[in-house]
Amino acid sequence: MTSTGISRLFPAVLAVIILALASVAPVAAAEADLAPLVQEFSNRKYDPKVEAIEKLGASGDMRAVAILKALGNRDLYTMKSGDRVVLARETADGMAISDPVTGEDLGTVPEKALQKIRLNNRMRRTISAAIGTLTLMSPDAAIRGDAAESIFLSRDDDDLEVLDAALAKETDPDVKLLMEQARAAIVLENGSPDEDLIAAIAVVKSRGDRDALSVLTGLANGEGPVAEAAKEAVTGIENRLELWGAAQNVFYGLSLGSVLLLAAIGLAITFGVMGVINMAHGEMIMIGAYVTFMVQELIRTSAPWLFDYSLFIALPLAFLIAGLIGMAIEHGVIRFLYGRPLETLLATWGISLILQQAVRTIFGPTNREVGTPDWMSGFFKLGELTLTYNRVYILFFSFAVLALLMLVMRYTAFGLQMRAVTQNRPMAGSMGIRTGWVDKLTFGLGSGIAGIAGVALSQIDNVSPNLGQSYIIDSFMVVVFGGVGNLWGTLVGAMTLGVANKFLEPYAGAVLAKIFVLVFIILFIQKRPRGLFALKGRAVEQ
Amino acid sequence: MTSEQLAAGSILYLDNVTVSFDGFKALNNLSFVVAPGEMRAIIGPNGAGKTTMMDVVTGKTRPDEGDILFAGHTDLTKLDEADIAELGIGRKFQKPTVFESHTVRGNLELALKTDRRVFNVLFGATRADEAERIDEILETIRLKDRRASLAANLSHGQKQWLEIGMLLAQEPKLLLVDEPAAGMTDAETAETAVLLREIAKEQSVVVVEHDMTFVRDLGVKVTVLHEGHVLAEGSMDDVSNDDKVIEVYLGR
Amino acid sequence: MSGLLMRSLDRYAVAFFVLLAAVAILVPLANLTLPAGHPLHVSTYAVALVGKYLCYALLALSVDLIWGYVGILSLGHGAFFALGGYAMGMYLMRQIGTRGVYGHPELPDFMVFLDWKELPWFWHGFDQFWFAMIMVVVVPGLLAFVFGWFAFRSRVTGVYLSIITQALTFALMLAFFRNNMGFGGNNGLTDFKDILGFNLQAGTTRAGLFIASAIALGLGFLICRMLVRSRIGQVLIAIRDAESRTRFLGYRVEAYKVFVFTLSAAMAGVAGALYVPQVGIINPSEFAPANSIEVVIWVAVGGRGTLFGPVIGAVLVNYAKTYFTGALPDAWLFALGGLFVFVTLFLPQGIVGAVRQGWGKVSRRKRSGDEPAKPASQAAE
Structure with a gap:
C-alpha cells in the first residue's frame, strides 16, 4: 500500500464497490485458499483474471495485498512449461522464482522460461480497487489508517469512490478523520465547486x-474565496x-543540555x-565509555543474551573504576x-595526557564500537x-543522576561531612x-559520576582516547556559568547553554553557534564572575 | 543638627547603609559619624558587620542603599577601591597583608603617595625626599633595622606594623584599621595602642577591634555594632554599663 | 631611562646576551660556511629547529611576564602566537602572487578554490611588509587589550581567568577552522615562496630568519628585564602577591594588568610571526588549547618569575619533544604528562628557582649577610 506506483492506479468501479461491500462483510470466509484464484492469472483472457482479482x-x-501489488508491478509470471503462476525477481543468474501465495x-x-x-x-483499476477494499x-x-494516509499523499481521484464507501462504514474516529482528510485532499484537486473546496480546506x-x-x-x-481560505489555512499551519x-x-x-549536564555534574x-x-x-x-566498551566485549564473547543489560552492568563498574582512579589521583x-x-x-592536565x-596504547587510537541495546x-x-529513544x-x-547526587549531599552522613569539610x-x-578521607571520597564521587556520564555518552559519541577532550571546556563553561558550588546552577547552566546552542544553530550553523555561545559565556563571566547562581558574601572572596 | 550639617562637619558619614547577602542583612540601616581628627573604636560580636562596614567604606562592596560621604561631600558609594584610596582613605586588613616578595623598604615605597598611573610609574625612581619620608615611617613603626629584610621574613606583629606603616606612607586623611592587635603578644598589643594613638594625632582613625583591653587602652569613643546596626555609642565605660550591650556582647 | 637600562644589565643579563649572540652568529655560520661533512656543520634542518626553539622561548617569555610576575595564568597565549603567525602568513601568501597553483595575481589559491571573486577587506594591505609587521603586533595586542579590559575590570581572576582564556583560544580555533572565515580553513596558510624577495628555501634566508629570531628574543628579554626592574615591575609583583592590598593602596590594578597583558600578547604575536616562515605553515591547530597549556609547562619547568627560566624551559622541553617524537613517539605524551605532575609537585620554582635556592644556601653558609633574592613564591594565588 505504501507503493505510490500502485496507489496511483486506484480505479473505482461502482460495481466492484458494491460487490466488495457485499462480500467483505462476511469476512469469515477470509481463510479461503488463495492459490486457485492466483492460478486464474495464467488465463489468457482478461475477464477471468478480473474476476479473480475481485x-x-x-x-x-x-496476503492478497502483496499478491495484487506484485501483479500490478508486473512481477508475476507464468512458467512456459506447466502454466504455473510464480513471483519472479531478476538476479545475476537469471530469474529467482517463488510461490506468490x-x-x-x-x-x-x-528468463526465457517465463511469460x-x-x-x-x-x-489495473480492478487491482487498485481490490487493494483499496x-x-x-x-x-x-x-x-x-495507513491506507487513508497513502491516499492522502497520492491524492488520486480514482480512489474517491472506494474511499467514500469505506468512510460510510468507518467507525473508528481516528481512522475516520484520516479518511476524511484524504477525501478532502482529493476533492481539492478534482475541480469541485467552491463551497466543497472551502470545506475541504478546513x-x-x-x-x-x-x-x-x-x-x-x-x-x-x-484570487477568490478559495485562495483566501487556503492562504489562511497555510498561515495557520505554518504557525x-x-x-x-x-x-x-x-x-x-535539552538533549544537548543533558549531555552537558552529565559531563558537568562530576x-x-x-x-x-x-x-x-x-x-x-x-x-x-572517557574511562567510563571504555568500561562500557569492555563490558560489551565481554558480553559479546561469553554471554550474548546479556547484551540488552550491558549498560546496567557498565554503570556501577564505570562508577567504581573511574571513582577509584579519581581517588588514586587525589591521593597521589x-x-x-x-x-x-x-x-x-x-598537574591534572598532565594526568589527562597520561591517561589519554x-x-x-591499550585500545589503539581509533574509535571503538559501542553497541546500542534494542x-x-x-x-x-x-x-x-x-524523539529518539537514546x-x-x-x-x-x-536528571536522575543529578537528583541522586542531591539526595546524597543532603541526606547522607557522607554528604553532611562533605559539606562540613568544604565550609x-x-x-x-x-x-x-x-x-x-572526605576529600578523597568526594573526589572519587565526582570522578565516579564522570565515569557514569561516560557510559551514557558512549551511546551518542565516538569512543576514542580524545573523547574527554571534547567535553572538558564545555563542562567548565557549564559549571562556571551556572555558578560554582551550586548544583541547581549546573542544571540551569547546562540546559540554558544546550538550548541556546540549538536555537542559534539554524541561523548561524553549528560551529558559529558554538563560538557565539563561548563568546557569550566569556562576556557573561566578566559581567558576573561568580556565575548565574552566585554565592555572595565575604566567605566567597577568600 | 540636620543631617546635612552633620555630614558637612565630618570626615566619615554613614547614613542608613544596608547591605544584604542572599537575604542576610550584613548591615542594617547603619548610621554613624566620625569627626575629623577623631579616633573611633568599633566593637561588636562576630557577624555584627564590622568588616562589611569597612568593605562598603573602601569600595569593595556596594551598599544596597544608604549614603556614605567622605569629608562631608564625596559620595563613596560611586567609587572603586583605587579611587577611594587616592582620596585619602587607607585600610589595614584583619589578616596582615604585605607584599612578601618585597623588602620592608620596597613595601613602603609602593605605598608612598605618588602618581599611580601606569605610564608615570613605568620609569619612576625614588626621590630624596621620599627616602627621607620612608626613614621617618620606619622609625615610627619600629622597623628601621629590618628595612632590607623581605617582608615574608617578618614576625606576625612586625607585619601588622609594616602594614600600618604602609598606611602612613599613603598619607591618608582617614585610616580604617581592622583588628590590629589580633595574634599579637601582650607587649606588642600595648605598643600597637601607643602607635595608633601617635597616628591619631594627625589623622582620623577608625579601629575595629575584638580585644577589650586594647580598646580600653586606646581610650576613645566606642561604637558598638550588633546585627548590622549601632547598638550603643559612647565612652568605653558608658558602653560597658549599657544593658543592651551587656546582654548581646560583654555580658557573655 | 638609561639608568633603568643600566640597572637591567647585571652580569647575568650580560651573560645571557653574550650566549644568545654567540648562538645567533655561530649556528648560521656553521651552517653556511662549513661543508656538509664537517663535524661542526649544522644542518639546515637543525637551523630551522633551533630557530623554532628561539620563537618558542620568546612565547614562553611572554607567558612568564604575566604568570610569573603578575600571577595571571593565561591558557590562551597560543592564540596570540597564532594570530601573529597568521598576520605573517597573510603577507607570505600575498607574496606568492601568480606562482600559486591557479596563478591568480591577487587571490591566494584557497580563495580561488572556494570560487571567491575578490579579496576580503581584511586581506588588504598585507602585500606590504610594513603593514603586516604592524598587524603582527596590533592584532594580538588589540585582542588582548579588549579581552583584558573586560576581564580585569570585572575582576575575573585565578582559575576563572585561566578557563576563559582557554575558551577564547578554543573559540578562535573553531572560527579559523571555518572556510568562510577567509584564512584557508583546515589547511591554513602554506606553500610560501619568499619573504621580502628572498627565497624562503635558501640557506641564507633561513640564517637571516634565525638571526631575526635571536634578536627578537634578545629584545623581548631586555624589555621584560627593564619592565620588571622598574617601579612598574614592583607594582606588578605587588599585585601578584597581594592584589587587594595593592588596590587599597590606590593602584588601578586592572590598568596595570591590561598593560602587561597587551604587551605580553604583542610579544607572543612577534614570536608567532617569526615562527611561521621558519616552519612554512600556519593552521588553526596552533589555536588548540593543548598548545597553550604546553607553553605554560615550559615556563614552569624553567622557573616562573625569572626571565632565564622560560627561555631554558622552552628550549629543554622542546628539545625533549623533538627527541621523543623521533625516537619514542608513543612515550612523548607520557613524558610530557609526567613532566606536568613532576614539576608542580617537586619543582615548583622550576630549574632556575631550584638552582637559586641551592646557590642561596651555599652563599649563606659563606657569608651570613643579606638574604638572597627569594624567588617568587606561589605566584598564582
Missing part, C-alpha cells in the same frame, strides 16, 4: 502538518509547524564543591596541591516531534571528621 479483493486476506522458493530459471502476465487498464476495509484499524488544515501544507500551498496562489519546530529545537537543546562536585580544578575530568568520562597528586588551584590545573596516552534504539513521534533516556538519566575544614577536623 475475488482476491473480497477475500479479506492480507506461500513464498516458497522455487529456484532460479532462465509475464499481461495487464490492461481495466485490470482490502486495506481501507481491513478489520485492522492501523491498516485502514478538513485538510486540521491535519496541520507538512503534507497538509504541500496540498494547500498550490491553492493559496490566486503551528513553527511552534512544533521550536519545540523540536527545545528538545534538541565537575560540579570536584570544582564546585571542593574547588579543585580537575583537567583530567574529561578522561574520567591533588592532595599536595590544595589551595594552589593553578598548580592543580597544570595510556588508553591509546530498547535504546529507534524513535517515536509525539505530535510533530521526532536521547530521551539520556535526558532522564541525567570549615579546621572545624570539621576538630569534630572528628577525617577530612583527608
